[in-house]
Amino acid sequence: MAEEYSTFELGDWTLQSGQVIPKAHIAYRTFGDPKLPAIVYPSWYSGLISANFWLIGEDKELSPKKYFIIIPALFGNGQSSSPSNTDLSPFPAVSVYDNVRAQHKLVTEHLGIKHARAVLGWSMGAGQSFQWGAQYPDFMDIIVPFCGAAKTSLHNKVFLEGVKSALLSVKRFRSAGSSKDGVCTEGAVGRQWTEEEREIGLKAVGRVYAGWGMSQTFYREKLYETALGYKDLEDFLVNFWEKYFLSKDPENLLVMLQTWQNGDISQQEPYKGNFEAALKGIKARALVLPCKHDLYFPPEDSQYEVANMAPGVGELDVFPSIWGHWAGGPGESKDDVKWLNDKLVEFFKKVPLGAA
Incomplete structure (x- = not known):
C-alpha cells in the first residue's frame, strides 16, 4: 500500500557543492492543526516518513492535539528527490545543510511557520536537529537530538x-x-x-x-x-x-x-569549519540524548558537544539502554520509547514557549 505524503516543489535546487537538483521536491507529512506550536521532526538514514510515526500519538508529548508536527524527508530517501524518482545519474552530492535549507523553505514559505517550538530527531534526524540549531539559531525554542551527532566522527x-x-x-x-x-x-x-x-x-x-x-x-x-x-x-x-x-x-x-x-554543522557561514564556534552558535535550548551503548554515537561525543555550547544552552542525559543505537528508534524497545517520551515531557515543560 502506497504511503501518504505531500510534496513541495523547490525548483532547481542549488547545493553547497555547486551542483543542482533540477525540479527538486521535498516530501513531507503533517499532523495536527497548523495554528498549534510547530514541531519539525526530520527523517533518518534510509527511513521513510512513516518510520517516524512511532513517537507521535495523543498519549505522547508529540501529540497532534498539542502541536503541528511536520516530518520532512531527506533527499535520497525515495520520497523527496532521489535517484529512484529522478533520472539523475550520478545524483548530485547533497549535504545536511542542503536538506535543512530545503526544510526551512518548506516550513516557512509553504506552511507559513514563523517560529517553531522544537526540532528533534533520531540518528541522521538528530544531525539535522543540530544543523537547524546552528543554521537557523533563532527559529526554534528547543532542539532534541537523540542518538546522533552534530559532526560525523572519524569512527x-x-x-x-x-x-x-x-x-x-x-x-x-x-x-x-x-x-x-x-x-x-x-x-x-x-x-x-x-x-x-x-x-x-x-x-x-x-x-x-x-x-x-x-x-x-x-x-x-x-x-x-x-x-x-x-x-x-x-x-x-x-x-x-x-x-x-x-x-x-x-x-x-x-x-x-x-x-x-559529510555531516558537520560548522561547514557553513559564519563558522567556516570551526566546530566549537558552530556549537556556541546554537541558541535554542538543547536536550542531547545519546545512548550508553551506542556503537557509533557514544556519549563522549555528546558530552563534548554540550560542553562547547554557550552556558545554559545544552543539557545531557543518557539512555541507560542496552539496545545501542536502536534505543533512540524506531520504536521496537518500548522501555526506551517511554524513557524518551518522559524526557520530552519534562524538558518541554521546563523551557517556556518562545524561550529563544
Missing part, C-alpha cells in the same frame, strides 16, 4: 565506509575515499543494478549494519529472541536486517550515506 565514517563498500563491491566499484562516492576501474559513471546485484548488495548492507545497530550486550542477552521474537541469530539477520534493507534502493542509500559521512 562513524569508518563504519559507513564498510556499509558503502559492501554495496559498491557488487558492482565492481570501490570507494573513492571517505565521504566520497564510488569509482569503477572500467571507467563507468552511472550504475544500473540487476535484480541479483541489488539483492546481494542490500543483504550485505543488512549484515554489516547488524553488528552496529545494536550493542554487544543486546546480542549477549539475546534480546533478538526474548524482546523481538526471532527464533535464533540467523533468523534475526535474515528476517530483520536483510528484509529491511531489501526494501530499499541501493542508489538512494548511497546518496544518504554520503550526506551522513
Whole structure:
C-alpha cells in the first residue's frame, strides 16, 4: 500500500557543492492543526516518513492535539528527490545543510511557520536537529537530538565506509575515499543494478549494519529472541536486517550515506569549519540524548558537544539502554520509547514557549 505524503516543489535546487537538483521536491507529512506550536521532526538514514510515526500519538508529548508536527524527508530517501524518482545519474552530492535549507523553505514559505517550538530527531534526524540549531539559531525554542551527532566522527565514517563498500563491491566499484562516492576501474559513471546485484548488495548492507545497530550486550542477552521474537541469530539477520534493507534502493542509500559521512554543522557561514564556534552558535535550548551503548554515537561525543555550547544552552542525559543505537528508534524497545517520551515531557515543560 502506497504511503501518504505531500510534496513541495523547490525548483532547481542549488547545493553547497555547486551542483543542482533540477525540479527538486521535498516530501513531507503533517499532523495536527497548523495554528498549534510547530514541531519539525526530520527523517533518518534510509527511513521513510512513516518510520517516524512511532513517537507521535495523543498519549505522547508529540501529540497532534498539542502541536503541528511536520516530518520532512531527506533527499535520497525515495520520497523527496532521489535517484529512484529522478533520472539523475550520478545524483548530485547533497549535504545536511542542503536538506535543512530545503526544510526551512518548506516550513516557512509553504506552511507559513514563523517560529517553531522544537526540532528533534533520531540518528541522521538528530544531525539535522543540530544543523537547524546552528543554521537557523533563532527559529526554534528547543532542539532534541537523540542518538546522533552534530559532526560525523572519524569512527562513524569508518563504519559507513564498510556499509558503502559492501554495496559498491557488487558492482565492481570501490570507494573513492571517505565521504566520497564510488569509482569503477572500467571507467563507468552511472550504475544500473540487476535484480541479483541489488539483492546481494542490500543483504550485505543488512549484515554489516547488524553488528552496529545494536550493542554487544543486546546480542549477549539475546534480546533478538526474548524482546523481538526471532527464533535464533540467523533468523534475526535474515528476517530483520536483510528484509529491511531489501526494501530499499541501493542508489538512494548511497546518496544518504554520503550526506551522513559529510555531516558537520560548522561547514557553513559564519563558522567556516570551526566546530566549537558552530556549537556556541546554537541558541535554542538543547536536550542531547545519546545512548550508553551506542556503537557509533557514544556519549563522549555528546558530552563534548554540550560542553562547547554557550552556558545554559545544552543539557545531557543518557539512555541507560542496552539496545545501542536502536534505543533512540524506531520504536521496537518500548522501555526506551517511554524513557524518551518522559524526557520530552519534562524538558518541554521546563523551557517556556518562545524561550529563544
